[in-house]
Amino acid sequence: MPAKKKNEKRPRSVRIAVVAAEFNRPLVDVMIASAVDEAKRQGALVTLEPLRVPGCYETPLVASRVIARRDVDAVVVLGYIERGETQHGEVMGHVVQAALVQLAIAHGKPVGIGIIGPGATAEQAEVRKESYARAAVRAALRAREALA
Numbered sequence: 001m002p003a004k005k006k007n008e009k010r011p012r013s014v015r016i017a018v019v020a021a022e023f024n025r026p027l028v029d030v031m032i033a034s035a036v037d038e039a040k041r042q043g044a045l046v047t048l049e050p051l052r053v054p055g056c057y058e059t060p061l062v063a064s065r066v067i068a069r070r071d072v073d074a075v076v077v078l079g080y081i082e083r084g085e086t087q088h089g090e091v092m093g094h095v096v097q098a099a100l101v102q103l104a105i106a107h108g109k110p111v112g113i114g115i116i117g118p119g120a121t122a123e124q125a126e127v128r129k130e131s132y133a134r135a136a137v138r139a140a141l142r143a144r145e146a147l148a
Contacts, residue, residue, distance in 0.1 A: 013043055013044055013045040014043075014044045014045070014073045014074060014140075014141055014144050015044070015045050015046075015047040015071055015072055015073045015074075016039050016044050016045065016046050016047065016072070016073065016074050016075070016076055016137065016140060016141075017046070017047055017048045017051070017066045017067075017069070017072045017074075017075050017076070018032060018035055018036065018046060018048075018050040018051065018075075018076050018077075018078065019050070019051045019053065019059050019062050019063045019066060019075060019076070019077050019078070020032050020050050020051070020052055020053070020059075020077070020078040020079060021052070021053060021054070021055045021056045021058070021059060021078065021079030021080070022052050022053065022054050022055065023054065023055040023056070023079070023080070024079075024080045024082070024125070027080055027125055027126065027129050028078055028079060028080065028129075030129050030130065030133075031078040031079075031080075031114060031129050031130070031132065031133040032050045032078060032133070034129070034130040034133035034134050035050075035076050035078060035114065035133040035134065035136060035137050036050070037134075038133065038134040038137040038138065039076075039137050039141075042137065042138065042141050044137070044141055047071055047072055048066070048072075051066065055079065056077075056079040056080075056081050056092065056093070056096050056115055057092055057095075057096060059077045059079060059096060059100070059115075060096060060099035060100055060103060063075050063077055063100060063103055063111060064103050067103055067104075067107045067109050067111065068107060072109070073109060073110075073144055074109055074110040074111070074112065074140040074141065074143070074144050075103075075109070075110070075111045075112070075140070076111075076112040076114060076133075076136045076137055076140055077100055077111060077112070077113055077114060077115060077136070078114045078115065078132075078133055078136065079114075079115045079116070080115070080116040080117055080120065080125045080129075081093045081096075081115060081116070081117035081118040081119070081120070082117060082118075082120060082121070082122065082125065083117070083118075083119045083120060083121055089117060089118040089119060090118045090119060092118065093115070093117055093118030093119075094118075096115065097113060097115070100113055104143075108147070109144075109147075110139070110140040110141075110143035110144050110147070111140065112135075112136035112137055112138075112139045112140030112141075112143075113136055113139075114132045114133045114135065114136030114137075115132075116128050116129065116132050
């Protein structure tokens with residue numbers, strides 16, 4: 001293994017911010033804990049305390065402010081859009097997803113989307129909460145790596 005040169009810098013950790021919905025708080029609290037744990041396991045740094053917003057609909061606005069920060073390399077968005085009796089959740093889910101993708105494109109920084117649903121039942125969300133949060137972190141980190 002070659003020795004490191006004196007002036008050679010180590011790569012810095014990817015700095016992630018987490019934006020999460022308040023709606024269905026107990027479930028989303030587990031998602032936040034899973035995302036933070038996954039970031040640490042992957043060697044990333046969570047730069048801010050997770051930012052809470054009322055629901056998934058509000059995540060793009062807050063994510064837009066956070067992603068513009070110089071001390072943030074990627075954003076992870078967490079939440080749950082449950083199955084309802086109307087198409088409200090479906091429409092909201094599509095709008096939110098599209099807005100988050102546009103943020104990533106506009107800022108050239110990844111947005112890992114860990115939103116369960118739309119249309120998921122409570123039972124489905126319970127099973128998926130940890131895996132969706134962890135996958136959102138891994139997706140953001142891999143996208144960041146591809147951009148480097």
